[in-house]
Amino acid sequence: MVRQFNKLLRAYGIQQAKELLLKEKSHDCPDDNLICGFVDDTLSDEERAVVESHIATCDYCPHHVADLFKAIFQQDINSGHKIKFDKKRRFTMPNEIKCSKCQFINSVESKYCSQCGKPLEESPSIIFCWKCNKIVNFGNIYCNHCGVKLVADKKDAKKELYEAVKKWLPETMRENKWLVAAIVTILVSFAFPAVFIQFCIAAGIFGGMWIFDSVRRDMLIKLYRAWKSGDKEKIEIITAELKKKISEDGRSAKEKLDSFTDKFRDRFTKK
Amino acid sequence: MNTDYSQPKKEIIKQEKELVQKCDQGDKSAWEELISTYSIYIENSFNKLHGFSRDDIDDLKQEFWVHLQKNKCNALKLWRGKSTLSTWLNCIATNKVRDFLRSKHAKEIQKTDSIEMSLYPDKNGDSRTIEEILPREVEGPLEAVLMEEVSKKIKEAINKLEANYRNVIRLREFEHLKFSQIAKLLKKPLNTVLVEYQRAKEKLSTILKPYYEDGDDIKWDI
Numbered sequence: 001m002v003r004q005f006n007k008l009l010r011a012y013g014i015q016q017a018k019e020l021l022l023k024e025k026s027h028d029c030p031d032d033n034l035i036c037g038f039v040d041d042t043l044s045d046e047e048r049a050v051v052e053s054h055i056a057t058c059d060y061c062p063h064h065v066a067d068l069f070k071a072i073f074q075q076d077i078n079s080g081h082k083i084k085f086d087k088k089r090r091f092t093m094p095n096e097i098k099c100s101k102c103q104f105i106n107s108v109e110s111k112y113c114s115q116c117g118k119p120l121e122e123s124p125s126i127i128f129c130w131k132c133n134k135i136v137n138f139g140n141i142y143c144n145h146c147g148v149k150l151v152a153d154k155k156d157a158k159k160e161l162y163e164a165v166k167k168w169l170p171e172t173m174r175e176n177k178w179l180v181a182a183i184v185t186i187l188v189s190f191a192f193p194a195v196f197i198q199f200c201i202a203a204g205i206f207g208g209m210w211i212f213d214s215v216r217r218d219m220l221i222k223l224y225r226a227w228k229s230g231d232k233e234k235i236e237i238i239t240a241e242l243k244k245k246i247s248e249d250g251r252s253a254k255e256k257l258d259s260f261t262d263k264f265r266d267r268f269t270k271k
Numbered sequence: 272m273n274t275d276y277s278q279p280k281k282e283i284i285k286q287e288k289e290l291v292q293k294c295d296q297g298d299k300s301a302w303e304e305l306i307s308t309y310s311i312y313i314e315n316s317f318n319k320l321h322g323f324s325r326d327d328i329d330d331l332k333q334e335f336w337v338h339l340q341k342n343k344c345n346a347l348k349l350w351r352g353k354s355t356l357s358t359w360l361n362c363i364a365t366n367k368v369r370d371f372l373r374s375k376h377a378k379e380i381q382k383t384d385s386i387e388m389s390l391y392p393d394k395n396g397d398s399r400t401i402e403e404i405l406p407r408e409v410e411g412p413l414e415a416v417l418m419e420e421v422s423k424k425i426k427e428a429i430n431k432l433e434a435n436y437r438n439v440i441r442l443r444e445f446e447h448l449k450f451s452q453i454a455k456l457l458k459k460p461l462n463t464v465l466v467e468y469q470r471a472k473e474k475l476s477t478i479l480k481p482y483y484e485d486g487d488d489i490k491w492d493i
Contacts, residue, residue, distance in 0.1 A: 005476045011418065012425045013444045036354035036362050041458065042280050043353065052457070056434035066446035067365045069456055071316035072358055137311075 023060045030054055035061070039068050168256075178210035219245065280355055287356040295344050306336060312357040316364040335367055421482055428478040436471035439464055 030051055037043040038051045055061050104115040112119055136143055136150065143150055173180055182203045189199030212220070219242050226234040293301035313335070317328055339346050339360075350359045429437060438457060442448045450468070454461045 005472075005479070008421070008425070008479070008482070009444055009472075009475075012422050016422075016445045032362050033349070033351045033353045033359075036358045039456070040280065040354040040358050042284075042355070047353075048458075052438070053434060056437045062438070062441045062446060064365070065456070066442060066448055067316075067369075068358065068362055069448070069452065071361045071365055073452070073455075 023063070025060055025064075026058070028054070029058060029061055035065060035068070039065060039072060176210065178206050182206035182210060283355055284352050288352055291347055291350065291356070294347060302340075309357060309360055313360055313364050316361045317368060331367060331371055335364055338363070338367070424482060425475075425479065428475055431478065432471055432474060436467055436474065439467045440471045440475070443468060 034043065034047060034051050038048065043051070055065060101118045102113065102116045104113055136145075140150060142148065185199050185203040185206060189196050189203070192199070219238065223235065223238050223242070226238055290301055290305060294305055310332075313332075317331065346363060350356065429440060432440070439453060442453050442456070443450070448456070450464055451461060454464045457464070
């Protein structure tokens with residue numbers, strides 16, 4: 001029974017769609033200024049109530065309001081057809097789709113070209129910049145407003161990664177030079193199996209240097225002396241300091257890593 | 272002029288009022304600004320014409336900009352700052368599009384390109400004709416006449432409903448907006464819109480009960 005009723009309503013809706021084109025504005029309808037404000041949500045409460053009560057009685061106005069709403073919030077309506085983010089594309093929100101075969105321009109809702117029937121690829125005419133979120137024409141390589149590159153090749157992505165690593169590497173190398181030396185000696189030792197043990201010992205020494213080269217060495221020495229003298233209070237103070245130091249080191253390292261990964265995450269997943 | 276739509280709307284309106292004043296005085300650079308910034312915002316309202324050729328749409332767009340400058344910028348002066356300028360321009364543009372669709376030239380083209388095809392796409396996205404959608408009884412001429420009479424009854428039934436139910440039913444069934452969009456437009460939470468839609472349907476079905484029976488067939492005798 002419910003199905004029958006739905007059919008009846010739908011059939012009526014189709015007939016209504018034809019008639020709506022022929023309907024015209026009557027004298028009672030509110031000014032276009034008010035209707036624009038109603039869609040934009042900038043009216044006062046009294047004016048809003050007037051428009052809302054009129055829409056319930058008028059035949060023409062709900063159609064007008066819905067048309068305007070669709071035109072302004074196009075991206076909401078086509079939310080099922082959003083572009084997925086690739087590494088190549090750095091923009092959002094399509095508007096129209098051009099057929100790649102016959103160059104005919106279809107609406108975003110259509111999945112097949114209405115002139116040649118070819119399934120449409122996702123390529124809009126207007127796009128939104130990924131960084132400043134302003135409107136840019138499709139086909140622009142750079143954004144007009146903020147100058148960011150919109151279409152990235154694989155080469156560009158590689159270049160950016162290379163530059164970021166170039167900045168990040170020397171700092172860490174300078175901080176942990178003994179660790180680097182230890183790793184290098186281990187790698188070299190595989191080339192000379194005759195003197196493998198000597199190399200391993202050297203790597204061990206370098207590893208020890210890395211541990212004791214940092215600021216923690218002084219702390220360890222202090223802790224050893226305190227332990228030898230047997231002061232419990234001193235030991236507690238120093239261990240607390242050590243814990244603080246280690247946690248700070250860890251935090252700073254984590255922040256660095258986070259900021260580094262965020263840069264690249266933003267590139268590809270920002271709305 | 273860069274219009275950031277993340278700003279509160281009242282500040283944007285202030286900026287836009289200055290621009291419109293300059294345009295009124297006949298400042299050429301102001302007009303250039305207006306056209307370059309707002310031509311992109313308007314394109315959505317021409318989306319309804321996606322069946323037509325590109326030349327027709329370009330002609331309409333040009334007509335739209337000429338219309339703004341006619342009669343000492345009358346169309347621009349009518350804007351009283353109740354909304355942002357982009358919606359006002361969109362409003363004018365949708366009116367233009369509707370006029371175009373009404374004209375005889377458009378009607379001839381529409382015979383081949385029916386509206387209904389695009390309204391109810393299949394599950395696979397293919398378009399369907401009216402005959403596939405409608406119940407079989409409407410195929411004949413007699414049933415078409417009956418349908419017209421039933422539609423009158425439906426109209427009366429909808430007019431009997433309360434105002435908030437009527438708005439939801441109309442926007443959903445005849446304008447094909449989503450529920451989330453209706454909630455945004457009418458400034459109500461989504462759940463109340465859903466409840467109102469359901470109740471409106473129940474009320475309609477009780478009013479219209481004499482015109483259909485429970486069973487496979489619709490009863491068209493009145």
